[in-house]
Amino acid sequence: MPDALMLFAAGFGTRMGALTADRPKPLIEVAGKPLIDHALDLTEGLGTLRRVANAHYRADQIEAHLLGREVAVSREEPRILDTGGGLRAALPVLDADPVFTLNTDAVWSGPNPLNLLTDAWDPDRMDALLLCVPLPRAVGRKGGGDFSIRDDGQLSRGGDFVYTGAQILRTGRLAEISEPVFSLNLVWNAMSADERLFGLPYPGRWCDVGHPEGIRLAEEMLAADV
Template sequence: MTQPPNAVMLFAAGFGTRMGTLTLNRPKPLIEVAGRPLIDHALDLVDALGPVRKVANLHYLPDQLEAHLAPKGVLVSHEQPDILDTGGGLRAALPLLGSDSVFTLNSDAIWSGLNPLTMLRAVWNPDLMDALLMCIPTAQAIGHAGAGDFTADETGRITRGPGLIYGGAQIMKTEGLVEIPDKVFSLNLLWDRMQKKDRLFALTYPGRWCDVGHPEGIALAEGLLADV
């Protein structure tokens, strides 16, 4: 039996510009939802996996985040002087992650329902997949007005198109990162390469999800957590 990934990359380096004044003096992952920092909600999902290596990338106001994460056993990958985007950030953190396949998790979303990480782990098949993304049907995405990022076929393979929103949780192989020459790049570039090989898959989330990307999202997320 193939071993599942034993490392998680938490994306926490962004500026949180859409949060306005809320991120003038603190990084977005420390904004509170229902009395707890956003990143602690994410860590609850990670800790349910059992013992795994936890790494977060830091750039904006990193000292605050590092002080918060150190007691929680989270290693940090500092991105200086430039922020590296998701792809560049993941590649820079590989020495700390120490794994050829990893979970990645955005630190600015709230999930209501089953743990997306344990769901991904149960379905992950590296013989068939280079990445398995947790995606949300548009009707289950709270406060999200877009048409979606991906369209899935009956096998779970995905292509660009409407219908499913990427929720910010996935398992992916990291070997393709070394083939990209850019220093700063998005994981979208790697996904597109995987899709051309028919090795990009999605799992559809059965619960609800809220992206806390703007101040109004805080109240929406708190309402989601309260409605259980």
């Protein structure tokens, strides 16, 4: 199991409209709890896992919320670095390879995604293992899928599986990108070319809370679990 986890919490949350005018998206509440706390709940019971959150938009609020909670903050200044650049900037604090990464704008119903990734991780075959949910169980998803999962588990672009924002990733290829600001898609493309990019289907439900309607949908999904 990886020794560290990266929480992506730096974005502007523009799809949330007025809801992010005075706060960062990870602090928007779903079922009475900030989104970032829903993500942190998934890390409970995983042992001595080093947890790092990046921050840019209203970074002071992220830092204040996480104060005293054994979560380091990697501030991105003066500009936001996107997922790849943000992860690379946080590597000195993460101090691990591979690492978990987890988006903070989703809510889960079903098995713990980090446990599933741990059980399926095969370092001899994989440079990345992305947890993906079938479109019918991707609550609040607007648009189609991201990937197809082949019989051998390798990922290819396009298809009916949605990337959930949870993965295990080897970090070595981050150094190969010359730009300071870049998406992890560039790293995944290189891994795919070497047949080292894999996907794992998620058996539960997952809700995209990147847009206002997602709040209601996530709360309804969670209420159905009670």
